[in-house]
Amino acid sequence: MMQTWTVRRREVRSAGGLVAAQNREAAEAGAAVLAAGGNAMDAAVVTVLCLSVLEPWLSGVGGGGFMLHADGGSGEVATLDFNVVAPKALNPADYPLEDGAGGWFQWPKVKDDRNVIGYPSIAIPGTIAGLSAALERFGTLSFGDALEPAIRFAERGMAIDWFSSLCISIDARNLRTDPGATALFLPDGGPPFVPGPEDGALPMPGQAALLKRLQKNGARDFYEGETAAILAGELAAGGSRASAADFAAYQATWREPLRGSYRGHDLAVIPGLSGGPSLLAALGRLEAWAPGAAPNADSALAYARSIRETYADRLNTMGHAAAGGDCTSHVSVVDRNGSMVSLTNTILSRFGSKVVPPRSGILMNNGMMWFDPRPGTANAIAPGAKPLANMCPVLMLKDGLPVLALGAAGGRMIFPTVAQILSYVVDFGMSLEDAFQTPRLDCSTPTIKVNRTAGEDIAARVATAYPVEIVADTLYPTNFAIPSAAARDVGAGVNVAMAHHSSPWASVAAEAGDG
Template identity: 30%
Template sequence: MPSRHIRLTLAVITSCALIAPMAQAAPPGGPPTEPPKQAEAIGSGGAVASADPYATQAGIEVLSRGGTATDAAVAVAAALGVTEPYLGGIGGGGFFVHYDAKTGKVETIDGRETAPSAAHRDMFLDNGRPIPFDDAVTSGLSVGVPGTPMTWQAALDRWGSKKLGEVLRPAEQLARKGFVVDKTFRERTAQNEQRFRAFPATRDLFLPGGKLPEVGSVLRNRDLADTYRIMGTRGIDALYRGELGADVLKAVNQPPVDPTVKRTVRPGGMTTDDLSDYRIAEQSPTHLTYRGLDVYGMAPSSSGGTTVGEALNILERTDLSRLDKTAYLHRFLEASKIGFADRNRWVGDPKFNDVPTDELLSQQFADSRACLITDDAVLPTPVAAGDPRNPQGCQARTAGGVEPYEGPNTTHLTVADKWGDVVSYTLTIEQVGGSGIVVPGRGFLLNNELTDFNFTPVTPGQPDPNLPGPSKRPRSSMSPTIVLQDGRPLLAVGSPGGSTIITTVLQVLLGRLDRKLSLVDAIAEPRASQRNAGQTEAEAGFLAQPEAEKLKAIGHQFKPTGEIGSATGVERLPDGRWIAAAEPERAGGGSAAVVVPGR
């Protein structure tokens, strides 16, 4: 069916949920008070949605003091480095998408980690065979040159109104005073307990007294507070050319392992030049139109913008709002499958590969792939990639190879300010707990981002754009997205989740734009993730729907999994107010707030 130009309007939401205050003062000299959580907030003056109430509170504090969306986004990200240190922090990297209300432009920062100059194609092989994945993760070999500090400074230089030290102050104070440990933090610590015990600095920080932190206890990170203070006063050169960087290099190249622990931890080969030569990548966002809306995302080295975009283009010719839920979900899953087939073949670091970004996002190519989808059958997997430079008609083929692995964790935040600027920012250290290596005396974990490279070619006999190489960025799936309507922001979304980020963001966009769910309901929807595999990963809530059995009758096969993603978003209402939305339940629930609540 032909696509329709749509204008989204949102009636006043009639929910009677109360907007709880974000800031609650702790008793003088007493333990910190955990801020309340809420999945949705509506009001003016700016909005913040993140995975954590302390981080959201830090962003609201900066917005309330006149900060821009960028100022607040850096403050939120720094606070997440305190309360969600296993998912993001200054030892990692990420992708920053920004809408400027003055210019109407969407711009991006690629702060992805890079491989050291000593990296090479066979760096994760031993006698020609891939080393065990867990051994690769917990090593100096897996650590990429961090990009997060430079991302923060570059964003503040372009769109901020405050200095780095000022926006880091809430996180510095949070790290020094501590935060209340919740169930999710304890569970994530337990997942990593064995390997954390191998590194004294990691053990001492996250296993106080040698034990898992108790729910309700207060965890402080004075080393990280001092690190933020150093960066705030001396700038990011303290990491890229100074004392912080020297300690990073020592931890990477001589992993600080407890000699009494029987664990082999491979060293890395990062140099002072690798740190000082790091640069953010300058590039334009991906862009396509969908139902008359402008959708912007991250270009490669992330595969998020091209893969979400290709899937949207594939679905453009179908009026998804008129389909029953089974037919809608079928098309969503099949479009995801095809998008991943093309992503795995073509997307890598554009400095080292000829990535056909524009062609992957062309409607002509999407149409040549959309015709593979039928209503009563499932495409056999793995679907072979198409050629975006030479689109061919409906020829469904399968190919060999395996699904590339990408760690299922990261964190995402979305921010809007009173002037209408919007930020969608995803940052990561890769696995939960990254490499497991805390830089001694500095209070932050190092990433294991280089395990996002393919250790060997995914499809034998075909070029693989995501093999390791010197100074190369590993492919990512991070998909921070901003949608404009008539040149003004409509909504921004993003999620953690490794390669499931792409399907999560796609499902949230379709739920809001096509199925007319509210943003918070689109975020809360039960999820499934099809990534060109024989089985579709699906949450229990998805499999409990009656539509799941109908999808099985068509030919879909499902693999039960835990939670998929943990999305956040903001949406601008026609009257200029903002909705901030976060997960109601996943990962313990996210945190949404506005500066001035009001329905």
């Protein structure tokens, strides 16, 4: 029997800084940095490092991501690409096709799911390179100091309660395929469970040791030092084609933002192989629709059409070879001076590759899943290439200054969710709280998912153009993406943030003494 709860999470307002994340303890660690005088980038980096321990099935130092930063004084925007990269010695022939569909993207299935699970699915991680580069350019903390809260959490362990036990249980079967993952997450042969009123913790000594080594030797140790040697050796022994040279060559990449607008509001997204170009394309299509006083059946059909048309272009034409999940974590931060960070980090699938190299002690991504396994396509598996990613952090600016940092977790569901929330805010003048609580569609697949709490006419109207499935906004399965946002009323000098309304761990943390 399924239980349903009605949940109304409130937005948080403050004259000080705010951190919105998918885990309360991680958000609080970031807010503590703000309270100690740190800025938005300091808080974002600390929060993401803590998430790698506290919510390891979604993101981590074994993955990659994208980030946007906007200066609260000048409005200058910078973007950083630290997504995963395929090994240079990779051979596409190692991923032969067989009958059947292969998961999220409905591409052909790869033999033995080699692109989805196990050592062959692993790409070179970019998170440590990205976080350290972001901190060096915009932060005030040293990388060693930024690691300290995550080290403490790794030594204590991630909290074990009903929700974390559920998350581990969902993937217990796949985790058992790797000895390191089994030892870490299934210590007694099954998901950890602490009976009684007191919750427990699951220590991560391997990750604690790795983070301490980075604290001592610096971030590049992950790519060129002792940590890199350990990781490269373990990956090669497990059957990956990743090499020490791949790690040594990895660098995060600063780029100019891709700019766009929606009904006079300026937007900045990640250019290239992200969800950003698709978001701007969908919003461009949506501008042909005239919004009414409130979201209704007409707006639902407009969302479905703009997103489905965009997806038809995205999956057929975008990728590293083109001309010219489920599991991710997003952090939105605004500091007391109005500077903002919108940062998405992922290990791709839930628990990534399901591989925890025993000496390294961190979950590794399954970045090969993002490539189209069909040879000759725009996003085909290729050595040394970056895959087409779903992450879609965005910044909105008004009169040249940042007013909204927004993003989401949820694989292909991300940019449809971001587009709808932007529309709710821009077209209907909603607060973040109302925008997050308003039912959404998921238009990332040919069958449109409609939230069962939407009006009765919504599904009927969308069904005139697309197949429809009416679903609940459940914790599992995740039918709609999980957003986080931070905003600023520039005139009033007040910040506001909102975390996903139905997640038991998502939270907004305010700078101490405010909120």
